[in-house]
Amino acid sequence: MRAMTSSPVAALVVVLTLGAVLLVSGAAKLRDRRATQDAFIALRVPAVVPAGPSAAALPWVEIALAVLLLVTPARFSWAPAAVVLLLMLAYTALIARALTFDEPVTCSCFGSIGRHEVGPQTLGRNVLLSALAALVLWYAVDGGSAPGAMGELGAAGWWALLATASAVAVALLVAAPPSAVSSARSSASEVEVLDYERQPIPYGVLTHLNGNSATLAEAASTQARVLFFLNTHCGSCLRIAEKVDGWADRLDPAVGILVVYTDESAAAGQVGHRPDLATWEPELNAQRVLGLSGTPAAVLLGADGLLAGGPVTGEDNILELVEAVLEEVEAAGAPVEQ
Structure with a gap:
């Protein structure tokens, strides 16, 4: 030295x-x-x-x-x-x-x-x-x-x-x-493009805690669905989870909600929301087909078999997506409690 x-x-x-x-x-x-x-x-x-x-x-x-x-x-x-x-x-x-x-x-x-x-x-x-x-x-x-x-x-x-x-x-x-501002603008542009160029719901499978499985399209066949992809060891995911029950009550019956975890044990051990909303995705298949690389994330599946919003990642972007869905439901005259 x-x-x-x-x-x-x-x-x-x-x-x-x-x-x-x-x-x-x-x-x-x-x-x-x-x-x-x-x-x-x-x-x-x-x-x-x-x-x-x-x-x-x-x-x-x-x-x-x-x-x-x-x-x-x-x-x-x-x-x-x-x-x-x-x-x-x-x-x-x-x-x-x-x-x-x-x-x-x-x-x-x-x-x-x-x-x-x-x-x-x-x-x-x-x-x-x-x-x-x-x-x-x-x-x-x-x-x-x-x-x-x-x-x-x-x-x-x-x-x-x-x-x-x-x-x-x-x-x-x-x-x-690139700056965070540029990245945010890029993400916003992608969401806007999806609003005008809606894509078919890709093939993915979710499994409920009762053992029943359904494809993404099947999950949205009776009503539009917001899927939240969460991680049990993620601070922003935990904050989203705590809001899910309230959102589910406000959006029902126009839009349903499912929370997607990475495996069965994570779904069973979820906290912050009702167990019946929890699902899990074998081998991260849903995240892969939707092009998601991290959590928290969310996507709106339309009942017509097309993506209706997102996918988006990050807590702030998810809050914006949910607020947009709530506004659409209110504008359609569905009963949304405040």
């Missing part, structure tokens, strides 16, 4: 990188605290770590650690570096465990800017961050610190650091995904 101690530019690049990740992660979590709490549920964080208080405190912990990495003098720099390493190792362990779950996991590891399905790439990123944290701890134990490295920089060192930061900024701008 003497190489890093004798090279303040390299040391600062590593420390600043880790500090920037923590700062961005903490700030993003503060912007979307609900997503952070949902991540605790999705990753099935052990109950000894209470989701509510921990999700509220975590953003501030990350921001504080980022600051401490940059300002703590050499004598004490090992302390925040050790905490950061433990935090990164905990994140990595949670992601590795999530990859073994039967159901896909969506994690907001970086708050409002990091919502994605957990996969090998997520694990690789966390392993790399853990390696950087170990490097920073080794550097601190060897007597190094960010303030000390800054004090050793000459003019050439500052120029090298500035050039590195500029290169990273350009790379991020080039590789940045």
